[in-house]
Amino acid sequence: MRILIAGSSSTIARAIGRQLKAQGEEVFTLSREGSKESEHLCTDLSVEDNIPHIEDFIKNVHPDVIFCCNGLLHNDGGYPEKSLKQLSDAWLQQNLNVNLLCHMHLARAADSLVSRKHPLRWISLSAMVGSIEDNHLGGWYSYRISKAALNMFIRTLSIEWGRRSPASVVVAQHPGTTVSALSEPFAEGIPEGRIYSAEQTAERLIEVMRSLNQTHHGRLLHWDGRILPF
Numbered sequence: 676m677r678i679l680i681a682g683s684s685s686t687i688a689r690a691i692g693r694q695l696k697a698q699g700e701e702v703f704t705l706s707r708e709g710s711k712e713s714e715h716l717c718t719d720l721s722v723e724d725n726i727p728h729i730e731d732f733i734k735n736v737h738p739d740v741i742f743c744c745n746g747l748l749h750n751d752g753g754y755p756e757k758s759l760k761q762l763s764d765a766w767l768q769q770n771l772n773v774n775l776l777c778h779m780h781l782a783r784a785a786d787s788l789v790s791r792k793h794p795l796r797w798i799s800l801s802a803m804v805g806s807i808e809d810n811h812l813g814g815w816y817s818y819r820i821s822k823a824a825l826n827m828f829i830r831t832l833s834i835e836w837g838r839r840s841p842a843s844v845v846v847a848q849h850p851g852t853t854v855s856a857l858s859e860p861f862a863e864g865i866p867e868g869r870i871y872s873a874e875q876t877a878e879r880l881i882e883v884m885r886s887l888n889q890t891h892h893g894r895l896l897h898w899d900g901r902i903l904p905f
């Protein structure tokens with residue numbers, strides 16, 4: 676299989692790439708980081724103007740599977756909000772840029788590839804906290820809003836691509852809480868056994884990717900493949 680991993684510098688993405696290569700798959704990557712190589716595109720997915728050259732790269736790669744791993748929970752300038760007082764348009768916009776627009780831009784770049792003859796398996800790493808139904812704790816406005824928007828995008832994309840390419844499968848997936856830079860500030864509060872290594876997470880995501888079928892299409896999946904409420 677030919678597999679494209681976007682946001683490939685992410686901790687989870689790197690583990691997915693390592694394992695897929697060890698399993699003999701052809702892996703291609705896309706990230707803001709890295710040098711120019713035939714199997715890697717160095718570009719910023721959050722920038723709309725970059726879509727045409729991403730499209731050229733995808734046409735050459737012709738992937739059977741795409742993982743989009745881009746995600747933002749905190750950075751030097753922002754942190755998840757505990758209350759409405761901490762909300763700012765600028766921080767929400769940054770969350771939307773990474774958690775929604777990166778995935779949307781990649782899908783726009785892959786659009787011309789998807790056909791009846793060329794079905795695609797698409798996995799966007801989302802988060803359970805983006806589930807509206809599952810929100811009992813509150814807080815984290817910008818991350819929740821942007822991941823919920825991603826989930827709606829995935830559902831809508833699944834309908835369009837599903838009509839054109841009935842064997843394609845498009846999902847959003849919660850990878851499970853995983854040791855990475857993204858989860859690091861919150862790791863202390865997570866009970867033992869509820870936070871996983873990137874290698875464990877990658878193993879599970881790859882297993883689910885291999886078993887994807889029409890029952891999963893357009894859904895938000897847990898890391899074990901169970902369907903979660905939107």
Ligand SMILES: NC(=O)c1ccc[n+]([C@@H]2O[C@H](COP(=O)([O-])OP(=O)(O)OC[C@H]3O[C@@H](n4cnc5c(N)ncnc54)[C@H](OP(=O)(O)O)[C@@H]3O)[C@@H](O)[C@H]2O)c1
Pocket residue numbers: 681682683684685686687688705706707708719720721744745746747773777800801802803849850851852853854855856857858
């Ligand atoms: N770790 C967890 O516990 C956890 C839990 C639930 C969901 N998730 C989701 O799983 C995915 C991967 O998580 P991770 O823990 O591996 O994350 P990570 O190591 O923090 O990596 C996040 C990736 O997002 C991309 N990104 C960040 N800021 C960006 C920006 N301004 N513009 C464009 N791209 C940007 C980067 O891609 P490049 O630098 O490669 O371009 C980066 O590698 C994310 O979508 C996250 O929301 C993670």
